[in-house]
Every structure is written in structure tokens, then in C-alpha cells.
Amino acid sequence: MAYYFDALNADVVDPDNPEKPSDRGGLQYTIEGQFSPGIFDLGDGNQGPISFKGNGTGMIKATMITDDGRIYIYKYYVVTMQKIFYPTDPNLTGYHPRSDNIACESGVTTSRGTPNSLRQWNFFQPNNPYTIYSEFGNIFNWGIFVDAGGQITDVDDNFPTVKVYNMPDINHPNKEYYAIYDVKTNEITNNQDYLAKGGLLICTYGT
Numbered sequence: 001m002a003y004y005f006d007a008l009n010a011d012v013v014d015p016d017n018p019e020k021p022s023d024r025g026g027l028q029y030t031i032e033g034q035f036s037p038g039i040f041d042l043g044d045g046n047q048g049p050i051s052f053k054g055n056g057t058g059m060i061k062a063t064m065i066t067d068d069g070r071i072y073i074y075k076y077y078v079v080t081m082q083k084i085f086y087p088t089d090p091n092l093t094g095y096h097p098r099s100d101n102i103a104c105e106s107g108v109t110t111s112r113g114t115p116n117s118l119r120q121w122n123f124f125q126p127n128n129p130y131t132i133y134s135e136f137g138n139i140f141n142w143g144i145f146v147d148a149g150g151q152i153t154d155v156d157d158n159f160p161t162v163k164v165y166n167m168p169d170i171n172h173p174n175k176e177y178y179a180i181y182d183v184k185t186n187e188i189t190n191n192q193d194y195l196a197k198g199g200l201l202i203c204t205y206g207t
Contacts, residue, residue: 002081002130003122007143009049012062012074026065032075033059039080052080084122084132084204086145086153087115094154096163097198098178103163104203115203117165120179122204124186133186140183144202154200160184161199 012027029042029050036056043049050060057079064072087093089107096102104117123132123139136142140160147153166179166188180199182189189195 001078001135003084003132003135004052004080004082005084005142005144006051007146009051010076010078011049012064026067028063030061030063031058032061040078052078055080055082081130082204084118084144084202085115087201087203092201092203095156095159095161095198095200097196098163098180100198102201103165103178104201107203112205115205117178118162118202118204119165120181120188123162123164123181123183133183138183139202145200156197159194159197159199161189161194161197162202163199164188 029046039054039056041051060076062074104115107115145155160183162181164181179188
């Protein structure tokens with residue numbers, strides 16, 4: 001897993017009902033190897049759900065004891081490389097067309113630096129299994145736009161779009177600096193309605 005965000009959780013689930021977490025009574029998480037301290041939160045009583053707090057690598061062990069005494073052990077090697085987030089700065093929230101001069105880089109610089117806009121290649125690169133689309137598919141379905149109160153903010157289901165940085169290159173010196181990416185089709189869109197509406201911003205630190 002390369003990308004993570006605040007709403008992303010991991011858990012052992014009931015194999016007969018993947019939407020339902022397994023019985024907490026017999027579940028215990030431990031960290032067997034954490035080469036980057038502090039990157040996991042194992043939840044209340046180390047019973048999950050697991051959340052991700054930083055970049056790094058580690059091994060999580062899940063021990064499940066069933067009511068009849070059987071013990072199941074699962075181990076997961078996890079790599080977190082880059083946090084992505086929906087900005088809280090009111091100047092950056094909502095949809096932004098390509099040319100409105102608003103991007104993640106317009107945000108306030110913090111101790112972590114100035115936030116950066118995602119590039120198209122963060123979402124899609126041929127033969128790269130660690131892009132956002134490879135890992136999550138439609139990122140709108142994963143709660144990245146949920147605020148601290150658990151409410152989905154600013155998302156218009158008719159516009160599944162993100163504004164991404166689209167730096168001109170030597171072969172295309174006149175192209176727009178920003179593009180509108182369709183998270184459902186996994187491509188830069190030319191849909192005129194989408195271009196007029198723009199896209200939501202998803203930011204990161206670093207690229």
C-alpha cells in the first residue's frame with residue numbers, strides 16, 4: 001500500500017460477510033516488526049480497526065481465537081509511502097476548474113511544508129501496481145472527503161473529478177498546467193461539463 005489517508009482503516013473481516021468486521025472478542029493485533037515507529041494505530045485494546053499515521057514499513061500480526069478454541073494467525077507486511085488528504089482550507093475546498101489559479105500549492109505552508117497537487121501519474125501509470133487507481137479504484141468511494149464529524153463534504157456525485165497538476169513538457173509546451181481527472185474512467189477528461197465544473201483537490205506533501 002503506497003498511499004494512505006485519515007479515513008483509511010484495515011481490519012480482519014468475516015470471510016462470509018466481508019462488510020462485517022470479525023468478532024472483536026477473539027481478535028488481537030500486535031506489531032511484530034515496525035521499522036518506522038508510530039506508523040500504525042491498532043485501535044482500542046489493540047483490537048482494531050487499524051489506522052495509518054505515517055510513512056514507513058512494518059509487520060502486523062492478527063491473532064484470532066474462535067469460540068471453540070481454534071487459533072488463526074495472519075501476518076501482514078505493510079508499506080505506507082505517501083499521505084494524501086482533502087484540504088480543510090476553505091479557499092481550496094470544493095470544485096476548481098483548470099484555470100482558476102487555485103491548487104494545493106495555494107495552501108498555507110506548515111511545519112511539513114507547502115502542500116502539493118497530485119499528478120496524473122499518482123493515479124495512473126502503466127505497469128505500476130502502487131498508483132491510487134491500482135490500489136483503490138474510484139478514490140471517491142473510500143472516504144477521503146469525509147470530515148472529522150463523519151460527514152461527506154463537497155462531493156457532487158455527478159462530477160467524480162479531481163484537479164491534477166499537468167506540468168508542460170518539451171513535447172507539449174503549450175498544454176494547460178492543470179487537468180481534470182475522471183476517477184471512474186481513470187483518465188484525463190475532455191468532457192465539457194466536467195471541465196466547466198472542475199475537480200476537487202487532493203493534496204500531498206512531496207510528489
